Amino acid sequence: MSPTALSAPAVSAWDDHLVVLPVVLPIAVAGVMFLLDERRRRLKAALSLATVLALLAIALVLVGRVDAGAQVYRLGNWAAPYGIVLVVDRLSALMLVLAGVLGLCALVFSFARWGQAGPRFHGLFLLLLMGVNGAFLTGDLFNLFVFFEVMLAASYGLVLHGSGEVRIRAGLGYIAVNLVASLFFLVGVSLIYGTMGTLNMADLARRLATPASGEQALFEVGCAVLGLAFLIKCSAWPLGFWLPTTYAAASAPAAAVLAILSKVGIYVVVRLSLLLFGAGSSAGFGQTWILAAGLATMAYGTVGILAARDLTRAAGYAVMISSGTLLATLGTGSGGALAGALYYLFGSTLAAGALFLLAEILQRGRDPARADQPVFADEYRDPFDDAGATEVGRALPAAVALLGIGVLLCTLMLAGIPPLAGFVGKLAMFTGLAAGPITAPAWWLIAALTLSSFGTLMPLVRLGIRNLWVPSDDPPPVLRSTEFAALAGLLAVCLALALWGGPALAYADATVRWLEQPQDYVRAVLGAAQEGVRP
Amino acid sequence: MPPQLLLATAALLPFLGSAAVICLPGHARNAAALLAGLVMVAALGCIGLLYPAVAGANTVAWSLDWLPTLGVQIVLRLDGLSWLFAVLVLGIGALVVLYARYYMAAEDPVPRLFCYLLAFVGAMLGIVLSGNLIQLVVFWELTSIVSFLLIGYWSDNASARDGARMALTITAAGGLCLFVGMVLIGHIVGSYDLSVVLASGDAIRSSPLYLPALVLVLAGALTKSAQFPFHIWLPRAMAAPTPISAYLHSATMVKAGIFLMIRFWPVLAGTESWYWIVGTAGMVTMLVGAWSAIFQHDLKGLLAYSTISHLGLITLLLGLDSPLAVVAAIFHTVNHATFKASLFMAAGIIDHETGTRDMRRLSGLWRAMPYTATLAMVAAAAMAGVPLLNGFLSKEMFLAEAVDNAGDHWLNLALPVLATLASAFTMLYSVRFIRQTFFGAAPHDLPHAPHEPVRWMRIPIEFLVFVCIAIGLVPNLTIGPLLAEAVRAVLGPRTPDYDLAIWHGFNAPLALSVVALLGGVALYVVFGRRINSNPRGGPWLMDRLDGGRLFERAMTGLVTGARALEGHLGSERLQVQLRILFLTVLLAAVLAGVARGLDLFAPGNSTDFDPAFALMWVVGAACAVGAAERAKYHRLSATIFVGGAGLVSCLTFLWLSAPDLAVTQILVEIVTTVLLLLGLRWLPKRDAAIPAPAAEVVRARRRRIVDLCIAGFAGLGLAGLAYAVMTRPAVDGIARWFVEEAYPRAGGRNVVNVLLVDFRAFDTLGEICVLGIVGLTVFALLRRFRPASDSLGRPRQQVSHDAYDAARADRSPGETAADALLVPRVVMTWLFPFIVLLALHLFLRGHDLPGGGFAGGIALTIAFMLQYMAQGAEWVEARLRIQPIAWIGIGLLVAVLAGAGSWLFGRPFLTAYFAYWEPPLLGKVPVASALLFDLGIMVLVVGASALMLVALAHQSLRRTRSAEAEAERVAEGETA
Amino acid sequence: MSATTVLDWGLGLAQGMLVLAMALAAWRMLRGPRAQDRILGLDTLYLNGMLAIVVHGMRTGSGLYFEAALILGMIGFTATVALAKFLMQGEVIQ
Amino acid sequence: MSRILRPFLPYPLLSVGLAVTWLLLNAPLSPGSAVLALLVGLTVPAVMRALRPPAVRVRAPSTLARLLVVVLYDMVRSNIDVGRIILGLRRGTRRTGFVAIPLDLREPFGLAVLSIILTATPGTLWVRYDSGTGRLLLHVLDYTDGDEWVRRVKDRYERPLMQIFARGDSA
Amino acid sequence: MEIVLSLGIGVFAASGIWLMLRPRTFQVVLGISLLSYAVNLFIFAMGRLTVGAPPVLGAAAEVVSVDDPVPQALVLTALVIGFALTALFLVVLLAARGVTGSDHVDGREPHQAEPHPGNPHP
Amino acid sequence: MSGADLPAWAAWLVVALAIAGAGVSLTGALGLVRLRTFYERVHAPTLGATLGMALILTSSMVLLSLLEGRLVLRDALIGVFLTITTPVTLLLLARAAAQRDRHEGNPGAPPEI
Numbered sequence A: 001m002s003p004t005a006l007s008a009p010a011v012s013a014w015d016d017h018l019v020v021l022p023v024v025l026p027i028a029v030a031g032v033m034f035l036l037d038e039r040r041r042r043l044k045a046a047l048s049l050a051t052v053l054a055l056l057a058i059a060l061v062l063v064g065r066v067d068a069g070a071q072v073y074r075l076g077n078w079a080a081p082y083g084i085v086l087v088v089d090r091l092s093a094l095m096l097v098l099a100g101v102l103g104l105c106a107l108v109f110s111f112a113r114w115g116q117a118g119p120r121f122h123g124l125f126l127l128l129l130m131g132v133n134g135a136f137l138t139g140d141l142f143n144l145f146v147f148f149e150v151m152l153a154a155s156y157g158l159v160l161h162g163s164g165e166v167r168i169r170a171g172l173g174y175i176a177v178n179l180v181a182s183l184f185f186l187v188g189v190s191l192i193y194g195t196m197g198t199l200n201m202a203d204l205a206r207r208l209a210t211p212a213s214g215e216q217a218l219f220e221v222g223c224a225v226l227g228l229a230f231l232i233k234c235s236a237w238p239l240g241f242w243l244p245t246t247y248a249a250a251s252a253p254a255a256a257v258l259a260i261l262s263k264v265g266i267y268v269v270v271r272l273s274l275l276l277f278g279a280g281s282s283a284g285f286g287q288t289w290i291l292a293a294g295l296a297t298m299a300y301g302t303v304g305i306l307a308a309r310d311l312t313r314a315a316g317y318a319v320m321i322s323s324g325t326l327l328a329t330l331g332t333g334s335g336g337a338l339a340g341a342l343y344y345l346f347g348s349t350l351a352a353g354a355l356f357l358l359a360e361i362l363q364r365g366r367d368p369a370r371a372d373q374p375v376f377a378d379e380y381r382d383p384f385d386d387a388g389a390t391e392v393g394r395a396l397p398a399a400v401a402l403l404g405i406g407v408l409l410c411t412l413m414l415a416g417i418p419p420l421a422g423f424v425g426k427l428a429m430f431t432g433l434a435a436g437p438i439t440a441p442a443w444w445l446i447a448a449l450t451l452s453s454f455g456t457l458m459p460l461v462r463l464g465i466r467n468l469w470v471p472s473d474d475p476p477p478v479l480r481s482t483e484f485a486a487l488a489g490l491l492a493v494c495l496a497l498a499l500w501g502g503p504a505l506a507y508a509d510a511t512v513r514w515l516e517q518p519q520d521y522v523r524a525v526l527g528a529a530q531e532g533v534r535p
Numbered sequence B: 001m002p003p004q005l006l007l008a009t010a011a012l013l014p015f016l017g018s019a020a021v022i023c024l025p026g027h028a029r030n031a032a033a034l035l036a037g038l039v040m041v042a043a044l045g046c047i048g049l050l051y052p053a054v055a056g057a058n059t060v061a062w063s064l065d066w067l068p069t070l071g072v073q074i075v076l077r078l079d080g081l082s083w084l085f086a087v088l089v090l091g092i093g094a095l096v097v098l099y100a101r102y103y104m105a106a107e108d109p110v111p112r113l114f115c116y117l118l119a120f121v122g123a124m125l126g127i128v129l130s131g132n133l134i135q136l137v138v139f140w141e142l143t144s145i146v147s148f149l150l151i152g153y154w155s156d157n158a159s160a161r162d163g164a165r166m167a168l169t170i171t172a173a174g175g176l177c178l179f180v181g182m183v184l185i186g187h188i189v190g191s192y193d194l195s196v197v198l199a200s201g202d203a204i205r206s207s208p209l210y211l212p213a214l215v216l217v218l219a220g221a222l223t224k225s226a227q228f229p230f231h232i233w234l235p236r237a238m239a240a241p242t243p244i245s246a247y248l249h250s251a252t253m254v255k256a257g258i259f260l261m262i263r264f265w266p267v268l269a270g271t272e273s274w275y276w277i278v279g280t281a282g283m284v285t286m287l288v289g290a291w292s293a294i295f296q297h298d299l300k301g302l303l304a305y306s307t308i309s310h311l312g313l314i315t316l317l318l319g320l321d322s323p324l325a326v327v328a329a330i331f332h333t334v335n336h337a338t339f340k341a342s343l344f345m346a347a348g349i350i351d352h353e354t355g356t357r358d359m360r361r362l363s364g365l366w367r368a369m370p371y372t373a374t375l376a377m378v379a380a381a382a383m384a385g386v387p388l389l390n391g392f393l394s395k396e397m398f399l400a401e402a403v404d405n406a407g408d409h410w411l412n413l414a415l416p417v418l419a420t421l422a423s424a425f426t427m428l429y430s431v432r433f434i435r436q437t438f439f440g441a442a443p444h445d446l447p448h449a450p451h452e453p454v455r456w457m458r459i460p461i462e463f464l465v466f467v468c469i470a471i472g473l474v475p476n477l478t479i480g481p482l483l484a485e486a487v488r489a490v491l492g493p494r495t496p497d498y499d500l501a502i503w504h505g506f507n508a509p510l511a512l513s514v515v516a517l518l519g520g521v522a523l524y525v526v527f528g529r530r531i532n533s534n535p536r537g538g539p540w541l542m543d544r545l546d547g548g549r550l551f552e553r554a555m556t557g558l559v560t561g562a563r564a565l566e567g568h569l570g571s572e573r574l575q576v577q578l579r580i581l582f583l584t585v586l587l588a589a590v591l592a593g594v595a596r597g598l599d600l601f602a603p604g605n606s607t608d609f610d611p612a613f614a615l616m617w618v619v620g621a622a623c624a625v626g627a628a629e630r631a632k633y634h635r636l637s638a639t640i641f642v643g644g645a646g647l648v649s650c651l652t653f654l655w656l657s658a659p660d661l662a663v664t665q666i667l668v669e670i671v672t673t674v675l676l677l678l679g680l681r682w683l684p685k686r687d688a689a690i691p692a693p694a695a696e697v698v699r700a701r702r703r704r705i706v707d708l709c710i711a712g713f714a715g716l717g718l719a720g721l722a723y724a725v726m727t728r729p730a731v732d733g734i735a736r737w738f739v740e741e742a743y744p745r746a747g748g749r750n751v752v753n754v755l756l757v758d759f760r761a762f763d764t765l766g767e768i769c770v771l772g773i774v775g776l777t778v779f780a781l782l783r784r785f786r787p788a789s790d791s792l793g794r795p796r797q798q799v800s801h802d803a804y805d806a807a808r809a810d811r812s813p814g815e816t817a818a819d820a821l822l823v824p825r826v827v828m829t830w831l832f833p834f835i836v837l838l839a840l841h842l843f844l845r846g847h848d849l850p851g852g853g854f855a856g857g858i859a860l861t862i863a864f865m866l867q868y869m870a871q872g873a874e875w876v877e878a879r880l881r882i883q884p885i886a887w888i889g890i891g892l893l894v895a896v897l898a899g900a901g902s903w904l905f906g907r908p909f910l911t912a913y914f915a916y917w918e919p920p921l922l923g924k925v926p927v928a929s930a931l932l933f934d935l936g937i938m939v940l941v942v943g944a945s946a947l948m949l950v951a952l953a954h955q956s957l958r959r960t961r962s963a964e965a966e967a968e969r970v971a972e973g974e975t976a
Numbered sequence C: 001m002s003a004t005t006v007l008d009w010g011l012g013l014a015q016g017m018l019v020l021a022m023a024l025a026a027w028r029m030l031r032g033p034r035a036q037d038r039i040l041g042l043d044t045l046y047l048n049g050m051l052a053i054v055v056h057g058m059r060t061g062s063g064l065y066f067e068a069a070l071i072l073g074m075i076g077f078t079a080t081v082a083l084a085k086f087l088m089q090g091e092v093i094q
Numbered sequence D: 001m002s003r004i005l006r007p008f009l010p011y012p013l014l015s016v017g018l019a020v021t022w023l024l025l026n027a028p029l030s031p032g033s034a035v036l037a038l039l040v041g042l043t044v045p046a047v048m049r050a051l052r053p054p055a056v057r058v059r060a061p062s063t064l065a066r067l068l069v070v071v072l073y074d075m076v077r078s079n080i081d082v083g084r085i086i087l088g089l090r091r092g093t094r095r096t097g098f099v100a101i102p103l104d105l106r107e108p109f110g111l112a113v114l115s116i117i118l119t120a121t122p123g124t125l126w127v128r129y130d131s132g133t134g135r136l137l138l139h140v141l142d143y144t145d146g147d148e149w150v151r152r153v154k155d156r157y158e159r160p161l162m163q164i165f166a167r168g169d170s171a
Numbered sequence E: 001m002e003i004v005l006s007l008g009i010g011v012f013a014a015s016g017i018w019l020m021l022r023p024r025t026f027q028v029v030l031g032i033s034l035l036s037y038a039v040n041l042f043i044f045a046m047g048r049l050t051v052g053a054p055p056v057l058g059a060a061a062e063v064v065s066v067d068d069p070v071p072q073a074l075v076l077t078a079l080v081i082g083f084a085l086t087a088l089f090l091v092v093l094l095a096a097r098g099v100t101g102s103d104h105v106d107g108r109e110p111h112q113a114e115p116h117p118g119n120p121h122p
Numbered sequence F: 001m002s003g004a005d006l007p008a009w010a011a012w013l014v015v016a017l018a019i020a021g022a023g024v025s026l027t028g029a030l031g032l033v034r035l036r037t038f039y040e041r042v043h044a045p046t047l048g049a050t051l052g053m054a055l056i057l058t059s060s061m062v063l064l065s066l067l068e069g070r071l072v073l074r075d076a077l078i079g080v081f082l083t084i085t086t087p088v089t090l091l092l093l094a095r096a097a098a099q100r101d102r103h104e105g106n107p108g109a110p111p112e113i
C-alpha cells in the first residue's frame, strides 16, 4: 500500500486538534450514548457532564491561544477555499466559552428532573452543543448551514422534550418558521456561490476586495436573503415572533441552552458584516437595515416583556432585547460600542438562561390561572391604611431566599442595573457611542438602551414580587442542589464578569479590533501567498 | 493607619458586616444589632479619625482600577462635604440600629433587616465617597435596590410590596437617566473622574450637550429626593418598618439627591436652565408637601409629606444661584436629618406602644408618656423653626435667601411670600401633630394601653434632640467648623461669609419668620377642627389628585398598552408569521436588487431548447399547481401530485447531468410518500361540503388573494434569480479544482461523491447528525403519541373487510385482507434480498459512480419498509430485530472514527487515506478511509429512517391495543 | 445520414414520445376522477419516466443513468403500492 | 441439495439469482466482481433466513421453458390486441367484464407467478382471489362469453405452474 | 432550457409557498416538500445548466468539461436535511393533531379561544 | 452525442427499437386517456410495462453493447424487476377500486365470487 494523498503539510502538534474537538467530541459521546440502554441514567449523566466540562475547558484553552489572531484547522487536510476550515479567533473562542458555560449549567440543572423526562435527552443535548460550536467555528458558508441545521434539529428535539400540548403546539410553529429560514439560507448561500464561485468566507472577502463585477447585484440579493435567514434565527422583529412562545414552552434546561441559539444568528451577522461589508465593493451593505431591525427588535422585546404574564415569557423577550441590542449596535457602526455589546451579549445570555431556570422552579406546581391576575389596577391600596396589614416579617425558607437573590441578580443583569455585568456592558456601549461626536443612530440607540432597561426592570420586578413575595397557599418552591449549582454557576459568571470587567472588556475590544481588520482573517485562512491572487 | 486605608476600611466595613449578619440565625436580634452597631461605630470612628485629613479643604483619595478601557476606576474621595454626609449616614445609622433592636418584633427575622440596612449604609457611603461618576451611579442604583428590599421587608403586606415596587420603579428610572447624564458629562469632560469634572465647570456649561446632561442628571437627583412630581413614592415607602423610614426616607437616602445637586452645584448650577428646573421643582415640592402634610391623619404620613416639603425647601435653595443658599441648603440638610429622624422614631414609639398612628384616635398621650412627648415636641418645634432650635437657624437663612433673591420676575417676587407661606404650613402641621397626639382628653379605645417605651429605645431620640438643641443654641461651637469644611469643599474660592448666630437683629427674615409662626398657629386655630374631620386625609383642593394612584394607573396602562401592542406588532399565529417572512424576503430581495440596478434578463448564455424537457416541466408545473389546489380536501390526491412533481424534479437532475441527485431524489421521494401516507391516517376527515360562516368566507377569500400574490411574486422572484444566474457566464470559482483533483488527490472519479465523503466530508458528518437527531426526536415524540379520538377507530375499509369475513361462515377473520395481500407478499418478500443487494451495490460504487452511502441506506430502508407494508409490523419484528437507535450510534461512531483515524498520522480530522491494494487474482482494489466514512453514513441513514418508519408504523399497533373496545363499537355502528 | 444524426434524431424522438406519454399519464392523474385513477396515472408516470431515463442514457451514450432507472424499475413501485394499499385498507402498515 | 451445503445455501436458486444480478450490475466481469458475486450469493440470503418465507422448489425445467415461450408469445399478441383497441383500430363492439376462474393452484409462489403472467399480458387483470374457495376474479378487456377465458388461464398457465411449483416439502 | 427550468422553479416555489400559508398542517407539510424541491433545483441551477456531462470522470479519470459538482453536493446535503425535517414536521403535526384534536397550524380552530395564558389575543 | 463510430444499420436498428418501444408505451398512456372506465384503463399501462419496456431496453442493450464492444445485459435487470413489481401495484389498485365500487354500490362494481 502506498499512500498517494496526504501531500499537504501535516498538522504539527497534537493540541492543534483541539480546534475540532468541540464538534467531534460531542458526536462521539452521543454515538456512545445511543448504544447505551436508556435506563443507565447515571452513566449517561456522568458522560455528558464530563463531555461538557471538557468542552468548556477546551474553549478556555482556545481563548488563551487566540492572541496571535486566528488558528485555522483544515479539515481533511484540504486548503481553503476548497476544503472546509475551522477558524478560531477571539470572537469564536468567546462564543465557545459562552456555549460551554451555558451548556454546563443547563446540563447540571437537568440532572434534577428534566434529564429523565424523555428519552435520549443527553444525546440531543450534546448534539445541540456540537451544532452551536460548529456554527461558531466554521469558516465556510454552507458548512454553517449544516451546523445551523444540526443545532436546530437538536433544538426541535429539546423543545419537544417532555411532550405536552403547549410544547407540541409551540414546536410546530417553531419548526415551520425555521424550516422557512433554512430555505432562505439555502437560497442565499447558493446565490452567493452562483455569483462568486466560492463558499469560503475568507475567499469571499478576498473576492469582494476586487472592484465590483457584473454579478454584484445578484450577490447582494443573495446576501439580503441570507441575512434575513439569520435575522429570523436571532428573532429580529418582525421575524422573531416564534421565540417567546417557543422558549416559554420548552423545558427549562432546553430553554436555557436555547438562549444561545439566537446568539448564533447574531454571531454570524457580526462575523459576516465585518468580514464582507467592512470594506470592499459591498462596504456598508445592509447596515441601516440592521440598525432598524435592531431598534425595532429592542422596542418589540420591551413591549413584550412589559406585557409578559410569566417569567418564562419575560425571559424569552429578554433574549429578544439582547439580540436587538447587538444588532442595533452593529448597525451604528461604532466599534467601541460593539465591543461593549459583545460583552453585554455574553452576560445577558447567561442571565436569560438563568431566568429560564429560575422561572421553572418558581412556576412549577403553581396555579396557572393566577398568572392572569391584574397587574396594578386592583392592587391599589391607601398607603396608610394599615387595617389588617400584617407587620410581621416572614422568615424565608433558604430556597426562597436563594431564588430571590437569583431573580434579583437576573433582573439587574438584564435591565443593566449596577453593579452587574449588564450595567458594565451598557456603560461600555454608551462610552463607545459617545466616543467622538454622537451621531443620530447613536442617540437612537442610547434612548433605546435606556428605555429597554426600564422596560425590563419593571416587569421583572413585578413578576419577581408575584412569585416570591405574594403569600400563596402553594407549597414553597423546592430547590434541588443540582439546580442551585446550575443557577449559582450562571450568576457567579455574571458577577465575575462585572468584577473582572477590565480584562473582559479588553478582550472584547481586542475582538472588535481584530474583526475590523478582515484582511488578517483572510490571510490567516487563505495563507499569505494567496492574498490578492486568483489561484 | 494611613488615611487611605482608614477610608477604604470605612467604605468596606458595612458590606462585610452585611454579609456577616445574614449568616446569623433568624431570630438572633441582639447579636445582629450588636454586630450592626459595632460596624456603624467602627466605620464612624474611621471617618471621624479622618477629620484632620480633610480639614482645611483637603481631600483624601484611594483608588482601584476597575474598567480601565472605559476610564472607570473605583475612587474613594473624602472631602469636607462627603465627610459631613458620611458622619450623618453613620451616626444616624448607629442610632437607628439601637432603635430598631427594640422596635422590631421578636418574630421578625431581624438579621435580614440589618443585612439590608448595612448594605444600604455601604451603598450610601459609596455615593458620598464616590470619586468617579460611574461609581456614583453604581452606588446610586444600589441604594434604590436596597431601599426596595427594605420597603418590602414585610412582604406579606400588600402595601409594602406596592410601595417597594413604586419606589424602585421611580428611583431606578431616575438612576437610569442619571447614568446617561453622567456618560454625557464624561463625554463632555473626557473623564469620569470627579476631581476632573469638578474642575471643568465652564466646559460643561458651554457644551451643546449641557442641557440634556443637566436634565438627565436632575432626573436622577429629583426622583431620589422625592421632588414633585416624583415625590409620590415617598409616602408609599412608609410601609417600611419605622426605623427604615426614619433612616432612609428622611435622613439619608432622600438626601442622596440633595447630595448630588450640592456636589455638582459648582459645575452645573449658575445657568437659566438650572435655576428654572431646580428652583421650580423645589418651590412646588415645598408647597405641595407642606400642604399635603397638613391633612394627614397618619403620623408617618404627616412626617413623610413634611419630609417632601423640607426636601423641596433644600432643593429650592440649591436652585437659587447663590453660594449663601448652598450654605443654607447644607445646613438644613443636617438639621432636617436630626429633627426628622427623631420625629419618626417618636412616631414609631407611639405606634409601638399604642398600636395606632392615627391622630384622630390618639390624644392626651402626654399623660402616659411625658418623656417621649417632650422629646417629640422639641423635635417638632425644630421642624417648625421655633427659635433656639436648629431648624430655626436654617429657616432663617432660607428666608434671608428668599428675600435676597427676590428679583424682578414675578416668580422671584413671589419667592419670599411663598417661602413664608410654606413656613406657616410647617408651623400648622407641627402644631397639629403636637396638639392631636399629646394633648386633649385621655386616650380611649386604643389597641394597647400607652406607656413609656423601654429606656434604650428612647436613647436615640434623646441624642438627636440634644443635637437639635445644641446646634440651635451654640451653632458655632457645634456644627460651625464642620459646615465650614463642607461648604469650602463645595464652593472653594466662592465660599461666602456667613454667620451662624441666633440673633441677627430685627430684619426682614425675622419678620417673615414671626409671621409664619404666628400665621401657622392662627391657621390651626381657625381650621384645625375641619382638618381633623377631613375624611381619608386627602388635602383640600388636591383631594382628587392622588399622584400615587395616577402613577399606578399609568403603569397599568403601560402594561395594558404593551399587551395590546404586543398583539398588534406581533402575532402568535403561524400563518401570519409565515406571511410576514415571505413578504419580508420579497421586500429585502427587491430592495437589494433595485439598489444595485439588477437586470434579471441581461442577454447571456443559454442551452439548446428541448421541447421534451419543456413538456416534462408542463407536467411538473401541473402537478405542483394541482397539489396546491387539492391539498385541503383531497389530501391523497395532493400527495400523489407531489409525487409527480418529485419525479419531474428527479428527471430534471438526470437530464442536466446530476445522476447522483436523481438517485437520491427518487429514493427520498419514495420514503417521503410512504411517511406522508402513514401520517395521513391520523388526520381528521375534511369535508368541503361543510359550509363556513359568510363573514368567514369573505375574509378567507381576501386572505387567499393576498397569499396568492405573495406566493406568485415570490415564485416569480426565485424564477427570475435562477434565470439571471443561469444565463450569466460561469464564475471562475472553486469548482474546477475539485474536478481536476478528485481523482489524483482523493482517488474518486465521482466528483460529487468525493466532495461528500472527502473534500466536504464535514458537511456530511453534520448532515447525518441531523438525520440521527430527527430520528430520535420522532421516536421520542411518538412514544407519547395519543391519536385524536376521532382517528381511533379502524379505517372504514378494514371494518368492511371484517364485516365481510364475519358475515360469511366459510371465512375466518382477517382472511379477506390476507387474500388481498397474498401476491404482493410473495413478491415483496422475495424482492427483499435483491434490494439489499442494490443497496450494497449503490454503497460500494459510490466513490466512482453515482450512488453512495446515503443512497444505499435509503434503499435498504425501503427494503425494510416493503416488508412492513407487506406483512405488518408484528410479523416483521418477530423475524427481524432492528435496533435503529443503536444503528444511529454505530453510524455516528464509525463516521467519527473514520475521520479521527487520521490523528494517528498527525493529520487533521477527516483526512482521507486511500491506496490501491493488489491482492492476487482481484487486481487493483481501492482502499479508502472515505469508504469507511460512507459506511457510517449508510448505517446511520438506515437507523434513522427505519426509526422514523417503525415509530410511525407502530402507532397503528398501539391504537389496536389501546382502543380495541372503541374500534369494536365503531365496527358495530358501521355494520348496523 | 450518419449514425450520429440517426441516433440523435431517433432517440430524441423516442424520448419526446415518452415524455408525451408522461404528459398523458399526468393528465389522467390530474383528471381523476377517482383516487385509483390518479394512482394509476402516477404509476404510468413513473414507468414512462423510467423509460425516458433509459433513452436519455442512450442519447448521451453514458451508463451513468442506469442506477436511477433501475431504482425506479425495482423499487419505484413502493410509492404507488403504498398509495394503493392506503386506498384499500386505509392504512399503509398494520 | 446436500445436507452439508444446506446451512450455507438455504436458498440456492436465490443465491444464484443474486450472484447473477451482481455480475450484471458490475459488468464487465472481473476477478474482483466475481469474488464479490460469490460473497453476495453466500451472505445476502441470510437476510431471507430471518424472514423465513416458505421454501420454493422449482421442478420441471422444460415446462418452465415452454411456459416462458408461451407467455412471451401471449404478451406480444395481447400487446398488439390492446394497442389496437386503444387506438380504435378494432371494429365491432367490444365488451369488458369480470370472469371468475376456479383455481386449483394454491401455492402462493405459483399464484404470484400467475398474477405476474396475467398482468404481463395486457388485457387481463387480477382483481381478487379468494383463498378459501380458490376462485380468482379476473377483469378482461375483451370479454367473450363462455369458458374461453377460464380454459385459457387454466390450460396455458395454471397447469404448467402447478407442475413447476408442486406442493410438498416446504422447508 | 434556462427559461423552462426557471419557470418550473417559480411554479414549484409559488405552489409551495401558497401551501405553506394555508391553515391546515397537511397543506403546510406538502408546501414544505414543494418548496424544498424548488430550492434544491435553484441551488442546482446555480451551477449553470449542462446536458449530458455528469461530474463523473471516465475510467482513465481524464478531466473533461463537466457540470459543476459543487451545487450538486450542496443539493445532496440539503436534500437529506430537507427530508429529515419534512419527516419531523409530519410527526409533530400528527402529535399536535393528537393532543389538540385539530389539524390547524395553530393547534386550534380559528374560532376557538386561546387556552394558553401567554397570548391575550384569541 | 456518442456513436460516431457506429455502423448506420446499427443506428437504425437501435432507433427503430427505441421508437417502437416508445410508441407502444405512448399507446398505453393514450389508453389511460381514452378508455372510459377505470377497469379498462388499468390495462393500458401494461403495454409500456411489458412490450414497450422490452423494446426500449433491448435497444439500449444493443447500443451499449456496440459502443462498449461487449455484451451489455444489465439493462435486462430493469426489465426483470419491473415485470415482477408491476402486478403488485395494479392488482392492489384493482382490488381497492373493486372494494370502493362495491362499498358505494357503483354500477360497474365487480360481482361477488
Ligand code: NA
Residues within 6 Å of the ligand: D118, D119, D120, D121, D122, D123, D124, D125, F043, F046
Ligand atoms: Na395484464
Ligand code: NA
Residues within 6 Å of the ligand: B656, E044, E045, E047, E048, E049, E050, E067, E068
Ligand atoms: Na449544473
